[in-house]
Amino acid sequence: MKFDPHALSEFAEYYGFHYTIVDPFALKRDVLIEMERGLKGDPSSLPMIPAYISPVSHVPAGKTVIALDAGGTNFRAALVHFDENGQAVAEDAQKAPMPGAKGRVSGTEFFDYIADLTAPLLEKQPDVEGIGFTFSYRMDMTKDLDGVLLEFSKEIDAPDVIGKAIGQGLRDALERRSVHAPEKIVLINDTAATLLSGVVQIKKDGGIFRGEDKYHVEAGPVVGFILGTGFNTAYPEKVIPKINFSNPDKPQIVVCETGAFAHRYMGVLDKEFDAATKNPGSFHEEKLTSGAYLGPLTFIILKQAIKDGVIAFRRSDEFLALNGLQTRSLNEFMYAPLSREGVIGELFGEDERDALASFAYLTTIVTERSARLAGGVLAAVVEKTAAGLDPFVPVRIAVEGTTYMIYKGMRHSLESCLHMMLARDKPFNYVVSPVEQASLFGAAVAALSK
Numbered sequence: 001m002k003f004d005p006h007a008l009s010e011f012a013e014y015y016g017f018h019y020t021i022v023d024p025f026a027l028k029r030d031v032l033i034e035m036e037r038g039l040k041g042d043p044s045s046l047p048m049i050p051a052y053i054s055p056v057s058h059v060p061a062g063k064t065v066i067a068l069d070a071g072g073t074n075f076r077a078a079l080v081h082f083d084e085n086g087q088a089v090a091e092d093a094q095k096a097p098m099p100g101a102k103g104r105v106s107g108t109e110f111f112d113y114i115a116d117l118t119a120p121l122l123e124k125q126p127d128v129e130g131i132g133f134t135f136s137y138r139m140d141m142t143k144d145l146d147g148v149l150l151e152f153s154k155e156i157d158a159p160d161v162i163g164k165a166i167g168q169g170l171r172d173a174l175e176r177r178s179v180h181a182p183e184k185i186v187l188i189n190d191t192a193a194t195l196l197s198g199v200v201q202i203k204k205d206g207g208i209f210r211g212e213d214k215y216h217v218e219a220g221p222v223v224g225f226i227l228g229t230g231f232n233t234a235y236p237e238k239v240i241p242k243i244n245f246s247n248p249d250k251p252q253i254v255v256c257e258t259g260a261f262a263h264r265y266m267g268v269l270d271k272e273f274d275a276a277t278k279n280p281g282s283f284h285e286e287k288l289t290s291g292a293y294l295g296p297l298t299f300i301i302l303k304q305a306i307k308d309g310v311i312a313f314r315r316s317d318e319f320l321a322l323n324g325l326q327t328r329s330l331n332e333f334m335y336a337p338l339s340r341e342g343v344i345g346e347l348f349g350e351d352e353r354d355a356l357a358s359f360a361y362l363t364t365i366v367t368e369r370s371a372r373l374a375g376g377v378l379a380a381v382v383e384k385t386a387a388g389l390d391p392f393v394p395v396r397i398a399v400e401g402t403t404y405m406i407y408k409g410m411r412h413s414l415e416s417c418l419h420m421m422l423a424r425d426k427p428f429n430y431v432v433s434p435v436e437q438a439s440l441f442g443a444a445v446a447a448l449s450k
Contacts, residue, residue: 016267198398
């Protein structure tokens with residue numbers, strides 16, 4: 001079967017996953033409407049969760065905190081010290097699998113696991129200023145800076161934890177070990193942590209500031225953006241009607257939970273895939289864009305292409321018999337499709353170049369669609385953040401996530417979409433900057449918040 005991009009595109013259009021179906025400008029408008037509804041407390045797929053923390057621009061030197069980071073795959077813990085320049089330095093860092101990622105755990109097991117990693121740090125440094133805890137799952141934040149878990153995503157299996165206050169759960173688990181917890185345990189979403197990390201890592205002009213600012217311009221706002229195992233955004237908001245918050249001079253971080261955004265671009269195979277996940281009917285945006293789902297979703301699409309005869313190769317039955325396809329394996333294939341190595345590459349013969357091309361072509365269509373969906377959502381958040389800025393003050397987009405950084409074609413396509421959307425009507429000053437250890441260092445900054 002010859003490589004036929006027209007037939008492959010028709011297949012993608014028929015099943016509703018071709019990127020040209022996505023109108024990013026309509027998507028942006030839909031997101032902005034849902035954001036406003038969420039801020040008012042009206043029914044919305046975007047809960048717009050207040051973090052009760054305002055972005056800071058300066059971190060006092062000489063402070064030591066414990067930073068915890070519960071991510072989509074791993075759990076990290078470290079002592080973090082801020083040097084004389086306000087830069088964060090991690091010490092005694094530990095990394096372990098996220099509890100519940102490899103099978104169901106009880107609530108007690110979940111918190112005891114975290115306490116086992118935290119207790120040695122407290123025993124080494126009992127006088128820490130506090131614990132900053134980045135928790136990358138949907139929470140209802142409380143005014144005392146704790147967070148009540150609303151639901152897990154990313155296939156974490158610990159249902160007993162839902163409805164529990166995470167900070168209090170850790171405090172209780174430490175007490176069971178006769179380890180005294182500091183007075184302050186601050187819960188923060190991983191996207192808000194990325195934002196806080198960007199505040200201290202990204203220069204006010206978005207690049208390398210080369211001279212003295214003689215106008216004493218305040219740095220522009222920072223948007224936190226995560227595209228890794230999951231998908232989310234956070235930004236500083238001046239008005240949050242549902243909690244009667246209004247402060248133009250000191251905005252509060254809002255976590256949008258944009259991975260939960262319910263949009264109009266779910267195709268037939270997307271819905272089939274969604275029905276097979278642990279949380280069907282929710283997290284539509286995340287399931288079409290993030291690393292936890294891109295590989296498995298593309299697997300469903302490629303299997304359908306084989307069944308429909310759009311792609312044919314001799315060992316296709318072996319591909320259909322696979323238990324699944326991880327995003328990492330798919331990405332490795334896309335970076336070296338000619339090597340005939342790995343879970344996918346080894347299935348193609350030397351004379352099956354056309355089938356190989358068809359396989360890569362469909363995968364690229366899926367990636368491009370994901371980039372457009374992510375770019376449209378991010379553009380909405382940036383536009384809402386940018387109102388009233390001078391043209392020399394950029395919105396600083398702090399980014400973290402391996403899907404954004406290393407997934408084949410994602411970063412280039414996403415940033416192209418973002419630029420197209422933000423520059424259509426007028427020049428728009430923004431900068432996209434990956435930040436290092438954002439979740440961990442953002443947690444450390446949060447521990448010093450008031």
